[in-house]
Amino acid sequence: MKDFLSPELSNQQQWQLVKQHLEYASRKSPFYQRLFKAKNIQVSTIKTEADFRRIPITTKEHLQRQNLDFLAVDYTEIIDHVTTSGTLGNPVNFMLNEADLQRLTYNEYESFMIAGVTKNDVVQITTTLDRRFMAGMAYYLGLRKLGAGIVRTGSGLPGLQWDSIQRFKSKYLVAVPSFLLKLIDFAQQNAIDYRSSSVKGVICIGESLLNEKLEDSALRKRIKDLWDVELFSTYASTEMATAFTECELHKGNHILPNLIYTEILDENGNPVENGEAGELVVTPLQVESMPLIRYATGDMVMRIEEKCICGRTSGRIGPVLGRKKQMLKIKGTSLYPQHIQEAMNTLGISDYIIEAKNDEFGNDQVCIKISEGIGLNLVQVQNKLRDQLQIKLEIQQLSASILLQKKFPKESRKPVIFHDLRSI
Ligand SMILES: [Zn+2]
CATH class of the missing domain: 3.30.300.30 (ANL, C-terminal domain)
Structure with a gap:
């Protein structure tokens, strides 16, 4: 397994990873080779963040229209083929080679660690593992590395979920928060004593658990009122291939700066002031098959500047306030x-x-x-x-x-x- 620097890295170390990534993309990615040539950008001259911002933004439309131009390895090297969720427009093909799968494994391992999951816990994955979905597989891989017990129930099927919780004593679920309401409803209708079940925490995906004041969202309050389990928010996407995860303090999602370089930009492409919302633009680091540079996620977020009292020095971002185009x-x-x-x-x-x-x-x-x-x-x-x-x-x-x-x-x-x- 490839070694990764710890998330507790210095800005200088992160900048080294950014430089390596730029150099790699300029050598291997047809899309970035052409872009750098057209814009007369020499990656060796990019020395500061201001230099970095001279590189044009990459959008979902680029990925849709020039999909295979992003492929920086031989097609035969690809192991896993997935597609993005397609929230806006057609889904996009995404591909991972062995190194990318190792990176994804490591990413999810770190994410589970932030949420406090240990190798002694049983974790039930209630999201789909197939259907060209990167996340379900990522959870599985991360839990494998952690050494935790895994129950792969897949999505839906509340009856099977409860049966599995009772059989295997699952301590954590990986779930979409609103699905928890369905689980609670099923338990109530079938006389399942869900309040004293083995489940103590849920790694949540897809819906915000904080509002823009960084207070618990109505959804989190609603679930917690019915079922006292600890809810951990995570935020990720196929293009980022990196998770942002809430720690036990539940005040924003920690960034893994060893895997992703983040910018939050205003309408004019300039970094927003502290505490202001802007579009999250990401450069996922150490990706081999489809490296992206300055990819505009379309998600509006804010950075949380104060240090988290959990002791992690990595920054955090707040909840997704909305999709720019929506x-x-x-x-x-x-x-x-x-x-x-x-x-x-x-x-x-x-x-x-x-x-x-x-x-x-x-x-x-x-x-x-x-x-x-x-x-x-x-x-x-x-x-x-x-x-x-x-x-x-x-x-x-x-x-x-x-x-x-x-x-x-x-x-x-x-x-x-x-x-x-x-x-x-
Ligand atoms: Zn924290």
Whole structure:
């Protein structure tokens, strides 16, 4: 197994890794060779962060349109073929060779360590391990390196999840937070004493557990009120191939600076001031097959500058406040679908989707579609949302079966709550 520097590395050591990465991409990646030539960039002259910012941003569109130009190793060297989640547009092919799989293993091992998982624990992976999904496999690999017990239940199937928890005494789950609500619901309906189960913690993916004030989100509060398990937020994506993980203090996700160089940029591509939100732009380090430089994630986050009292010196980022392209402008108010989701969680409503459209003048219009048969007074919901969001949103009911189809489309590995039908 390849050795990696510890996450407790100095800025100088990280900069060395960035330089190595630039040098590697300039030699091996057809996309970056062409970009550097076109922009007349010599990587040997990049000595400061300001120099680094001269390199143009790489976007998802680049990856979509010039996918194979990013491949920096021979195709026959590839071991694992995955695709991105495709939250915005078509999924993109991603490929990993042996070194990348070792890096992914190490990354997830560090992530589990931050959440406090040890080799003596049994961990149940309730996300899909196949379906071209990088994360499920990454969890498995990280837990293998850690030496923990692993139960691979895969996604859904609350009955199988509870049966596995009872059989194998799982101490941790890896899960999408809203799936925990489904698990609790199933337990309540089937007289399972979930409160005294073996589960003590959950490594959560895909949904924010903090709000923008770095307080517990409504979703975390809602789960914790029902089931006293420790929830650890993680944030990652296929392109980053790196996890940002909450420690036991639950105040932002720790960065692994030995695996990823991060920038948070404003609209003009300049670093934001401390405490301000901007787009996360990443350079995942020590990647061989598809190296990326200054990749724009589209996620709006903020950096947390103060040192964490857990003792780790690595920086942290706050929750994803929204996807840059999903920003909604309604009657002069800007908000992200996440704000609406947070408000819906505060009201304790789970069975809904959010649809955005353009009206005839091109303005954004948002409609929340709630499942029929859950006995809600729509006017009351509308008023309560208006109190929280300061805008009045249209609310409609939808049959439970259609809602289910829209929220869990067959081709998606995750629930799709926000449906953007706006013309771009
Ligand atoms: Zn910490």
